[in-house]
Amino acid sequence: MANEAWTVKRILEWTRGYLERKGDEHPRLSAEWLISDVTGLSRVQIYMNFDKPLTPSKLDAMHDAVVRRGRGEPLQYVTGEMPFRHIVLHCERGVLIPRPETEVLVDAALEGVDAATLTFPAILGEVPEPAQDKAADENAEGASPFGDVSAEKGEALVEEGAKPAAPAEPPVLVEPGCRVLEIGTGTGCIALSIASERPGTRVVATDLSPQAVALATRNRDALGLEHAVTVVEGDLASAVDPELMGTFAVLVSNPPYIPSAVVPTLPQEVIGYEPGLALDGGEDGLDVFRRILELAPRALLPGGMLCCELFEDNVGTAAELVRAQSGWASADVREDLTHRPRVLVAVREE
Ligand SMILES: C[S@@+](CC[C@H](N)C(=O)[O-])C[C@H]1O[C@@H](n2cnc3c(N)ncnc32)[C@H](O)[C@@H]1O
Numbered sequence: 001m002a003n004e005a006w007t008v009k010r011i012l013e014w015t016r017g018y019l020e021r022k023g024d025e026h027p028r029l030s031a032e033w034l035i036s037d038v039t040g041l042s043r044v045q046i047y048m049n050f051d052k053p054l055t056p057s058k059l060d061a062m063h064d065a066v067v068r069r070g071r072g073e074p075l076q077y078v079t080g081e082m083p084f085r086h087i088v089l090h091c092e093r094g095v096l097i098p099r100p101e102t103e104v105l106v107d108a109a110l111e112g113v114d115a116a117t118l119t120f121p122a123i124l125g126e127v128p129e130p131a132q133d134k135a136a137d138e139n140a141e142g143a144s145p146f147g148d149v150s151a152e153k154g155e156a157l158v159e160e161g162a163k164p165a166a167p168a169e170p171p172v173l174v175e176p177g178c179r180v181l182e183i184g185t186g187t188g189c190i191a192l193s194i195a196s197e198r199p200g201t202r203v204v205a206t207d208l209s210p211q212a213v214a215l216a217t218r219n220r221d222a223l224g225l226e227h228a229v230t231v232v233e234g235d236l237a238s239a240v241d242p243e244l245m246g247t248f249a250v251l252v253s254n255p256p257y258i259p260s261a262v263v264p265t266l267p268q269e270v271i272g273y274e275p276g277l278a279l280d281g282g283e284d285g286l287d288v289f290r291r292i293l294e295l296a297p298r299a300l301l302p303g304g305m306l307c308c309e310l311f312e313d314n315v316g317t318a319a320e321l322v323r324a325q326s327g328w329a330s331a332d333v334r335e336d337l338t339h340r341p342r343v344l345v346a347v348r349e350e
Pocket of ligand 1: 097098099102183184185189208209235255257278
């Protein structure tokens with residue numbers, strides 16, 4: 001079959017069927033995401049360009065992407081990016097993929113920023129409705145457009161088009177001076193969300209992983225947030241300017257919190273691709289949290305807030321650890337988007 005015959009529609013149908021046979025739980029979504037990444041078409045544009053043939057170079061690129069996804073590599077690593085709240089982040093193997101539940105942690109941290117600062121709404125533009133997907137098409141199996149997709153090889157699709165835009169965000173201006181410390185920044189998703197959603201906030205983001213520090217810095221620069229976010233490499237807050245200790249209104253962290261015995265039971269898509277340093281929280285999952293709790297009184301202002309995402313089985317224990325330490329006015333546990341207890345929010349006494 002000549003390459004011209006492989007239209008967007010045929011590629012979508014073939015990829016969906018192939019990924020389904022490979023055990024992908026959401027094969028159509030994966031197929032759309034891969035086609036969107038390779039062609040530059042938004043997911044809606046895919047359905048408006050069904051009859052367009054892919055160019056040979058796009059077909060080659062699609063081949064690579066389908067092979068990688070078929071082997072179980074997370075989509076975010078295959079495409080190299082993912083949306084998080086109002087921003088889009090570069091992702092790469094070796095650095096944890098941000099999870100939707102972490103958006104709840106950012107909400108908690110923003111509350112801490114707002115409580116610490118004078119905030120007022122900026123002039124808002126219209127917030128567009130998110131694009132709706134069109135109905136799915138029927139599956140089509142058959143010959144691979146790429147030849148043997150089980151083989152290691154790479155290349156392949158359509159003309160460039162607009163990528164799906166992140167929804168516009170209603171900005172809130174913050175009186176300059178509020179400082180936030182993030183420990184274990186990974187891609188920078190938390191620090192960069194806070195800085196972009198609360199202009200005026202200064203964020204110091206740390207990570208022990210040099211690769212995470214490099215990626216967070218790249219994401220920061222791509223978002224034009226160099227003035228607001230400092231990324232430093234080091235254990236916990238060891239690389240933070242000592243003069244800044246005691247000046248933070250919020251200490252936020254999504255530390256490694258999976259109990260060591262649970263790590264090997266995680267899906268292969270996680271343990272086969274994501275870094276152990278980002279996952280393993282020691283015997284009860286609270287090793288890094290305990291160390292964060294120990295340094296929090298030195299990092300935070302009076303009345304400052306500690307926000308941590310934790311494992312649902314140990315977040316209650318974490319709250320007890322806070323209550324057992326003097327100097328805290330409150331320690332509460334919040335639920336994530338799926339109503340599981342996941343986020344600890346503790347406030348220092350004034
Ligand atoms: C669960 S990931 C969170 C990444 C990112 N904040 C997010 O929410 O997607 C934990 C991060 O903490 C980092 N980390 C682990 N131990 C650390 C330590 N002792 N000091 C600083 N960062 C650490 C890991 O490299 C990883 O990037």
